[in-house]
Amino acid sequence: MAEALVSIRNLKKSFGRTRVLDGVDIDVGKGEAVVLIGASGSGKTTLLRCVNALERYDDGSIRVDGVEVGFRGEGAERRPRGERELSAIRADIGMVFQLFNLFPHLNARENVMLGLQKVRGLTKAEARERADHWLAQVGLADRAENYPSELSGGQQQRVGIARAVAMEPKLLLLDEITSALDPELVGEVLAVVRRLAADGMTMIVVTHEMIFARDVGTRVVFMDGGVKVEEGAPRDLLVNPRSERLKAFLSRLEMH
Amino acid sequence: MQYHLNFNFIWRYSEKLWSGLLLSIELALVSILIGCLIGFALAVAYNGGGRLTRWLVAAYVEFIRNVPLLLLVYLVFYGIPSAGGFAYGATESFVVTLSLYAGAHLVEVFRAGLDAVPKGVVDAGKAIGLTPWQRLAHVRFPVMLRIVLPALSNTFISLFKDTSLASVIAVPELTYGANWIKTNTFRAVEVWIVTAPMYLITGWAILAALRGLERALIPRRRA
Numbered sequence: 123m124a125e126a127l128v129s130i131r132n133l134k135k136s137f138g139r140t141r142v143l144d145g146v147d148i149d150v151g152k153g154e155a156v157v158l159i160g161a162s163g164s165g166k167t168t169l170l171r172c173v174n175a176l177e178r179y180d181d182g183s184i185r186v187d188g189v190e191v192g193f194r195g196e197g198a199e200r201r202p203r204g205e206r207e208l209s210a211i212r213a214d215i216g217m218v219f220q221l222f223n224l225f226p227h228l229n230a231r232e233n234v235m236l237g238l239q240k241v242r243g244l245t246k247a248e249a250r251e252r253a254d255h256w257l258a259q260v261g262l263a264d265r266a267e268n269y270p271s272e273l274s275g276g277q278q279q280r281v282g283i284a285r286a287v288a289m290e291p292k293l294l295l296l297d298e299i300t301s302a303l304d305p306e307l308v309g310e311v312l313a314v315v316r317r318l319a320a321d322g323m324t325m326i327v328v329t330h331e332m333i334f335a336r337d338v339g340t341r342v343v344f345m346d347g348g349v350k351v352e353e354g355a356p357r358d359l360l361v362n363p364r365s366e367r368l369k370a371f372l373s374r375l376e377m378h
Numbered sequence: 379m380q381y382h383l384n385f386n387f388i389w390r391y392s393e394k395l396w397s398g399l400l401l402s403i404e405l406a407l408v409s410i411l412i413g414c415l416i417g418f419a420l421a422v423a424y425n426g427g428g429r430l431t432r433w434l435v436a437a438y439v440e441f442i443r444n445v446p447l448l449l450l451v452y453l454v455f456y457g458i459p460s461a462g463g464f465a466y467g468a469t470e471s472f473v474v475t476l477s478l479y480a481g482a483h484l485v486e487v488f489r490a491g492l493d494a495v496p497k498g499v500v501d502a503g504k505a506i507g508l509t510p511w512q513r514l515a516h517v518r519f520p521v522m523l524r525i526v527l528p529a530l531s532n533t534f535i536s537l538f539k540d541t542s543l544a545s546v547i548a549v550p551e552l553t554y555g556a557n558w559i560k561t562n563t564f565r566a567v568e569v570w571i572v573t574a575p576m577y578l579i580t581g582w583a584i585l586a587a588l589r590g591l592e593r594a595l596i597p598r599r600r601a
């Protein structure tokens with residue numbers, strides 16, 4: 123494997139008394155696309171949210187490009203990071219959400235520009251140029267001035283992708299980005315992601331689209347009950363599952 | 379016996395009504411502005427604050443909302459100066475009162491509005507690296523504003539009408555002017571017939587202005 127960009131070790135996270143992540147280890151090399159699969163409730167979203175510090179983890183570590191995400195200091199000196207440090211860390215990790223989560227008061231171009239201006243410090247003209255570049259990349263050059271409420275789900279999600287990648291993140295997190303879309307809109311969104319993967323964007327992808335997982339994933343990780351159950355090359359793992367749990371999961375998917 | 383309406387004298391004193399209306403509008407505008415600042419600041423403090431902050435904000439809101447506004451007007455004008463040993467004009471005193479009153483009502487509106495900003499949208503702001511203040515300025519506030527705007531019309535129109543209470547401490551706003559004409563001409567019915575529509579029409583104008591703002595701020599829905 124290439125040099126690890128992300129290394130997750132013994133990650134643990136509880137909500138109240140419910141243990142949602144129970145000691146997860148995952149490495150993601152530079153340029154890799156690691157696909158996370160698993161039943162609903164297995165902890166995939168929580169894992170992604172820990173990686174860009176939208177959730178605080180209780181134990182274990184997440185390093186992105188050598189930097190511990192949620193804490194500073196080691197051992198007894200270890201302290202949760204403050205909001206200011208977290209903001210800086212998040213700026214380098216892009217995320218695309220299941221429900222798009224576009225800023226409803228901004229048009230497509232402004233959605234992409236906001237982070238470029240406020241976080242990256244680009245001038246308005248520079249931000250606009252970069253936003254238009256990325257909107258064109260996701261096939262929305264002619265939708266720049268439309269508000270989210272005027273866009274289809276597939277278009278909104280492509281704006282969501284443009285907003286994330288325009289920040290030029292080291293790592294992109296995709297959380298079931300097509301599962302809220304009508305079937306006929308899934309393809310246009312996945313096509314954009316395929317292109318990003320081919321261009322070498324490092325990503326962690328949660329998806330139920332197995333064909334997409336096989337084509338784009340450099341590795342597949344199967345999670346169940348807050349632990350990693352199995353991990354391997356897509357063509358191997360998805361065709362020859364070893365664990366009973368993965369067999370059961372895949373056969374349930376096929377029935378749909 | 380029959381009462382004959384006679385509006386002639388009103389025209390003679392109409393200047394009192396116009397200047398009164400102008401002052402009423404000024405009182406309302408300034409108080410609404412200060413009230414919005416108080417309301418938004420306290421709403422942010424409440425939603426992000428600790429137990430003590432929450433308790434203090436709640437105490438302020440409960441106190442103001444459960445005391446009749448008329449009593450607050452007297453309290454601020456007579457009570458506070460005599461307790462504090464200083465004096466201020468009736469107009470300033472009323473602006474303070476109405477601002478505090480507006481603030482207490484607007485805290486509730488803004489708090490509900492901030493709560494109604496979808497969590498995912500705020501998460502998206504975090505995910506691109508916005509700091510908490512940037513999220514407040516560029517995501518939470520503008521989204522909240524669009525949520526609460528319809529509810530604000532009612533509050534603003536009520537506050538405009540509440541300026542009439544300033545007449546009890548002799549602030550020469552519209553109701554005071556009307557009272558003055560009534561006292562000097564004994565033509566009560568005519569005065570109120572003329573004054574009521576002045577409140578009504580100004581209220582409509584406020585409503586229309588806010589509707590215009592809503593249309594400008596809230597993007598069209600997809601057909």
Ligand SMILES: Nc1ncnc2c1ncn2[C@@H]1O[C@H](COP(=O)(O)OP(=O)(O)O)[C@@H](O)[C@H]1O
Nearest residue numbers: 137140142160161162163164165166167168169
């Ligand atoms: N904010 C939260 N508070 C309490 N429980 C949560 C929260 N978020 C997720 N959970 C619980 O954690 C478990 C894992 O959820 P999630 O990470 O969303 O799984 P997945 O994305 O694999 O469906 C679920 O049982 C869910 O109910």
Ligand SMILES: [Mg+2]
Nearest residue numbers: 166167168298
């Ligand atoms: Mg999920």
